[in-house]
């Protein structure tokens with residue numbers, strides 16, 4: 001268990017690419033080790049006997065928390081745009097993406 | 100060159116419809132759910148995906164989803180949850196879309212289509228709730244893309260069929276009946292041009308008789324039902340050519356280009372569809388109990404297929420006429436009210452007036468029967484006046500225009516415009532005499548046995564009276580004078 005590899009460099013590179021993070025080779029090495037350690041730590045949970053526990057998607061003993069369909073004020077265009085560095089005619093500018 | 104193999108192929112099509120729900124607010128925040136406003140004027144920290152904010156489900160969106168599920172004969176899951184679908188794109192400020200993965204609100208449904216006069220069951224695989232993304236504009240002159248987040252967080256219901264459709268026409272018919280069903284539920288504008296109803300199509304070809312599916316392509320960017328049909332036709336032909344050349348279809352997403360009439364590969368997003376779904380920790384699960392389902396069931400209107408059968412049965416009108424009426428529930432209601440007004444007008448006559456003159460006027464004004472000032476009383480009065488000869492058919496259509504715009508009574512309009520039908524023999528005879536004098540050639544033809552030429556003369560006489568003459572009487576007068584009948 002202890003020595004079984006959970007993660008490898010290829011997985012780290014693929015996750016980084018999905019998250020649009022550019023990693024240097026040294027960083028990939030470092031992160032692989034860090035993530036491996038974290039996942040090993042979490043893997044301790046696998047030693048618990050959960051056979052008599054109901055699976056759940058959520059930790060809180062809550063369900064059906066709603067909101068009524070009532071309009072609340074939104075931010076002004078100016079306030080909204082202020083969180084981005086560049087804007088044009090009321091739009092946020094982002095690096096060009098191909099349609 | 101490879102010899103072309105002649106195999107008969109059968110298309111296998113599945114459709115994915117994204118429907119914007121017309122709730123007042125967005126799905127997880129209180130921002131107004133609107134269309135066509137100033138960019139980025141309807142956003143808040145929740146729908147902009149700012150750290151530390153929490154989404155809270157709009158109860159109405161869930162209620163609408165249950166209604167849709169019931170109308171599509173789906174099983175409603177007793178327990179649902181939301182999941183994060185992770186992907187990175189500028190129209191998605193959080194870097195993930197809140198969607199439903201393994202516990203969607205609706206599953207195993209069914210919609211009956213009528214394709215080429217035959218009823219066919221199309222299975223609905225699932226329906227789930229999710230949030231819409233923002234709108235991206237690509238501006239070449241700026242060298243960057245522009246984002247408007249007003250649409251972000253608009254409630255969407257995704258409705259996915261099983262691959263049960265086998266022609267572009269069936270796909271078209273399915274979309275038509277689905278849209279009609281959704282319009283009856285009044286849960287969405289269902290306007291493809293505005294993007295409140297969007298459709299992607301999966302298509303593959305298989306050898307006729309085979310049960311194994313071929314490689315599919317996914318088609319996007321169709322902006323009308325007709326575009327879905329033509330894009331599918333193009334893609335089916337393309338698959339066929341690829342397969343007959345002994346090559347393989349590449350599994351990919353392709354975009355429809357309306358102007359060129361072709362599909363082309365969308366290479367940019369081909370990068371692994373690795374959405375890494377996981378349960379949305381910011382939203383608790385939802386138990387959908389019998390009470391909620393019953394409450395939704397109570398709000399279901401009469402569905403189009405049921406209405407169709409009832410209209411045919413109750414009013415004894417032809418299938419075709421009932422089929423036109425159910426396209427617009429307000430129009431069907433109007434028809435029923437007119438038929439119930441009990442003025443002794445045949446139901447079929449009312450249908451004719453609705454399908455002909457009324458629809459023409461509505462289309463010209465781009466209005467619905469509920470947004471014009473036409474009352475059941477006025478409309479039935481008008482039909483009656485034409486039926487018993489007080490108004491010519493032509494003048495009747497004229498009067499309809501006036502009463503639609505002014506809301507005045509039929510009698511008032513007839514008086515005002517002097518449109519009452521001229522039926523007295525003396526006046527008409529005078530007109531007939533004049534027409535005969537002015538059209539010697541045609542008169543000669545009639546006398547020589549070309550009886551059909553009388554139609555022309557009647558037309559001339561009608562013109563002289565601005566449509567007010569009784570055409571039947573005019574015809575009789577011509578026949579009497581020219582043919583001694």
Ligand SMILES: [Zn+2]
Nearest residue numbers: 128130143146
């Ligand atoms: Zn918001």
